[in-house]
Amino acid sequence: MSFGAPQNNFEVDFNTLSTPGAGNALELDEFTEERPTRQLLKVTPGPGADEDYERLAAIFRPVFAQIATGAKDRDRNRILPFEQVGLLNRDRFGALRLPTAEGGHGARLSDVFRLLIELSEADSHIGQLWRAHIAFVEDVLRLQDEQLKAKWFARIAAGQIVGNAYTENGGNALGTLNTKASQVGGRWVVNGEKYYCTGTIFADWTTVAVAHPDRPGRQIAVVSTQHSGVKILDDWDGFGQGLTGTGTTEFHQVPVDSFMPEDPNDPEASIFQLVLMAVQAGIGRAALNDMRSSVQARTRSFTTGTGVPVHREPQVLQLVGEVSAEVFAADSVVIGAVLEVEAALADAHLNAEERFAVCELAANRAQTIVQPLVISATSKLFDGLGASSTRSSCNMDRHWRNARTIATHNPAIYKARIVGDYEINGVQPQRLSVTGELSAPTQNHAG
16 A cells, blocks of 8 residues: 555454445445545555565655655745655665665666656656666666776665756757767866756766767766756746756766766666656556545535535546546556566567667557546546636646646657557667757658
């Protein structure tokens, strides 16, 4: 049971329950009227979860509960969650995937994503800001350079966080970068400006996509965010997910700590995308929590209703059931896709190209279906509550705003086409390393 489910200090004995009017047995209606119902069925933890997951959940659920307190007000008042990130760092959330022998928690990839869904249920902004770090840790785990791996293992185990600075805010041609690495005095430095730098404002390090004078294509330089040449701005002004630090980062003669090996078949892109889907699933859970508690507490009704309390109103109950089903489906799809990726990463029979295709297709299928489910659920939230639920003080709209904003990342409309092209024509997903401006119309590869 996750932290968001109501809990009470009693157990339900189903042997004492019967249909109304069954003699001396406790009647179901009487039971539910006199005592709050325990939420025995919850959208957690799904296939493959076991004692190892529950061990990890026991560490972090109390932290998630602290984070959930005040999440609504932080969203409304634009309070960046530095304190809450610190709470997670205290228990080394960022070291989940590291082996226990290296100071980590020894978690599976699927464990990380289950926890990420629960964290995003508490606060979706905080779930998203770990996006780059989670993907970076997966890259570190696959490193062949043992010295570089050991360096990052030590840093991550110590609670250090890695952010993201891949995308430029215009002016660069598709497939090229204006941010460059160059040698100054025998040392590599980075100069340029990035946008959509999710998580970097909270991070110790950030990965920077750069053009390299001696290497073709995109290269990834890792730099310290503490260097005086790094300027991080909280200038993201989207109507949702406003606390993720998704703004501008400027680099002025910033020394490169290390270059990460670039592999065109690296499954990093699928990890990035599945993190967003986990955040979406968490948003759906949070919306369902708010819907449940609001319907249970509501005393006002409508003249157009059936004359029963709202928590007994058949159409409202149907609506809540639909939202619950949508949230359950989103949760299940995300976990299913992550399990597919987890299996592909461990399958020695797949070559690098095949592994990339499996991971991309899993993420693309998930994105195609999860986003409309969550957007639907966060919109239906209002239908069962009436106009009072739209008051700014309620901040119920944050769920829809946040879900809608995430849905614009790597737009889902392209994902269904990519999957369809694979299903029909056997065309494997292609990786575009750098988003940018089109200098001229490009021809569809299918003609």
